[in-house]
Amino acid sequence: MKRNTVVFTAICILAGLVLIVSIGGSGKADQPQPVSKSSAPQYDVEKELARAQKTKLWHKKLLDEAVGGDEEGKMLTSFMMDKAQFVTKTGRMLNPLIITYPSKGNGAIPDINSGFRVYPSSFGDRRHLRVRELANWQFEPDRNLLMIPSRLEWTYTRLWAGVIFAHELRHVYDKVTGLEQRSRLGSEVWLLGEMRAYTLEIRLLNLATNGKFAKELEKLSSSYAGGKWIWPTDAEVMQLNKLFKSIQSKSERFTRNTLYMVALNFTLAEQHSLGEAGKRQALSFIHKMNSR
């Protein structure tokens, strides 16, 4: 009994001390105290959601401009609006996958059924996801994740940004609808998917230039005899660039050059009646050249 009283008294003294310190015993009570990092909110959910929505609408506008009246393009725009979930790295609530992968190492990929995720990000942001740096617009089928550049309006002309976005959306659509299952880079299935995406891209560029793009391609490729695939010369690239606004960045230059190479060889295949098989061969050639 006596021992219990001693313990109780000791507890009271301790509690009293704690109370004194907490109401200002340290003399710093009226100064603002720093909030500990662990208890501070890391993000504002409402703000993140509003930002994601804004980004989504901004991209719809970009697509609308690039797509015009093209039926396939319009279908992909509706698909994006219906199925895309824009995510951010800081938005833990928006997308736990982004923030926990791969640091927690569970690799859990939530099944989002018929939808997909869009992640506006820099290459630096993507390094955390261990994504291979291939392109500013890049679809990761295994994660159902479409990565798009952040602040893209500063690095690409609007038309080209919209057209490249449409190209990647075509890949996403093929994956989500089951048209293109897992495919190995360079395989026949992969080539077919690329052919669909590039055909769309070329048609949209042609639409934006009122048919001038196709005319120029025909003119340029008619000077080649056929029988082998071609690299466009600097002069040819310059000629094609005249149809569009000035290039905004090195990455836009690279993207355009690849597209011109594809478009010129597709035109060459058409001129020599090589059909879709010829176009697939051309793509295979370009893929091998680019991955050297």
Ligand SMILES: [Zn+2]
């Ligand atoms: Zn592609």
